[in-house]
Amino acid sequence: MTPSKQTEKQTFSGTKPLLRVLQGERLARPPFWLMRQAGRYLPEYRELRSKARDFLDLCFRPDMAAEVTLQPLRRFGMDAAILFSDILVIPYALGQKVEFQEGRGPVLEPISSVDDLAVFDEEKFHQKLSPVYETVNRVRESLDEKTALIGFAGSPWTVATYMVEGGTSRDFAKIKTWAYGDPDGFEKLINLLVDSTTQYLSAQIDHGAEVIQLFDSWAGVLSEPFFRRFVLAPNREIIRRLRQKTTAVPIIAFPRGAGTLYPEFARECGAQAIGLDTTVPTLWAAEEIQKICPVQGNLDPIALVAGGDMMRRELDEILQNLSNGPHIFNLGHGIVPQTPIEHVEELVRILREG
């Protein structure tokens, strides 16, 4: 006998709230997590961070990285843990020199051709990343039955910006000059990132990640034709390959800054949910994106720094405007170091109790 619809529903309602929303269910109180929820705004993070040699060391020590991943859950009880790592572990594992300098951000030895990297060696790649997989394992074992584990990676375009610019950038002149001037050559780098990122995420899934988020933080700096080719297409290809592997792990894509191209991205990328940045009007998103798939977002992290009435009003508006469909509450960008912990507590209180 096949289970009746009713039975299915009952079983289903027993699963984690985040996963339920990702399967298209609307919950009266949306599940939530916060981008960069494990980080410098937490004193317990700063303490552990001071014991690591540097930021990459912290990412690559499973005991510490697992602990850091779990810290915010103990305080705030989010509906998901997100693996503590960095999007630049991919260039690192591809053999590029990556350093995190205090107060300056990441510094990479910039490349201007895919030939500046060694030939892709699958074994070496996974070997370098194996501590991350071990962290995924450990965290998954520590989570209760309500809390989901999110694995993640940067999307190819975004990771490529750091690889080519050598760090953060204001105008993305180097990478755009390459991408516009020699799109076929540049696409080789994108393809390498599609391949390696898929492998990386696939291993995270094998080690226990229940959801994957793809961060395309710099999706919003390209003109439309190049957005299609270097943002939409690589995200779609990674998602397609991961879905071929398993349909049990939903994928959240976050094309930050996609603006007017958000709906096209949502329709075509194949993700199970779309992350909204802070600038996306939520009533508009309810109509144009939430009817395609569940949405995640989008309180301005600086509203969380400000706190008070203004934060409550912004929060209420987001919850209200997205209440007619599946919604995961989150910020519209990563939490910042100067965020007062009491403001996060207040946010959580409202999300849990209304």
Next chain:
Amino acid sequence: MTPSKQTEKQTFSGTKPLLRVLQGERLARPPFWLMRQAGRYLPEYRELRSKARDFLDLCFRPDMAAEVTLQPLRRFGMDAAILFSDILVIPYALGQKVEFQEGRGPVLEPISSVDDLAVFDEEKFHQKLSPVYETVNRVRESLDEKTALIGFAGSPWTVATYMVEGGTSRDFAKIKTWAYGDPDGFEKLINLLVDSTTQYLSAQIDHGAEVIQLFDSWAGVLSEPFFRRFVLAPNREIIRRLRQKTTAVPIIAFPRGAGTLYPEFARECGAQAIGLDTTVPTLWAAEEIQKICPVQGNLDPIALVAGGDMMRRELDEILQNLSNGPHIFNLGHGIVPQTPIEHVEELVRILREG
């Protein structure tokens, strides 16, 4: 006898192409100018710049500023000159300390309250800015009957970001914390900027500016309610006051990064034309913005650095997609220093000859 429609049309077609498009006319070959067309990519600019004490000195010496304004026209014959100046002359004239440091960009002594500024003194303000007005005068006298003179200012939100952050910013944490935490207090700064900017632009018009462009370069970093209050409303108020003074000077508003809020901005701000940033899809803009008013834009300045086939293809697509309505060709952001002059020549050749 009142002139017939035909006569009117004939007189009308005698005016400058830029002004014709701003009055709603579609021209087979769109008029063009380039944001930051007077600048470091030109050797003659670099030579003159080296003779000034610093960047502000260059802005405040009418002989040099007028010469710099005219330099690109001699090479490329744009349809408009844009006053050579900087959006930060407003905080400077309001008494804030503003410096331009070589290779570091602008540095301001940041303010955290409108009380950090002296009480607004109209006479002093105009006195400090009088060299700019003199530059406008001189340039206007030098232009032929085909070329329009554009005056400009930064919009209040964008200028405020520099005043509060003390320079350029990545996350706009200071200004957003203020704006979100104490919107009424912050609005006093915005109102001061609305008043002073209107006066500044009004004087530019009195001295010969035929078009005004309002640059809201950081319009794209706010959530929707704050976009309405601190981007849309101040632009609308400045435009309303200038239009009360005269309807003979059209205004181009440029809310860079407005994304999905572009159409609302275009409908409500009262400008005669809207500047499109590089990320705005032009087919979408033809439908959603060009039916409201003329549009300006939007080649990626880095496509101009790359040059070649890719630039030609991007350019053709923009021209084609916006060909059914009034269009002023421009970049979607300022020209960058490393732009090869031959690429600008090629761009101009295509724009003029097809």
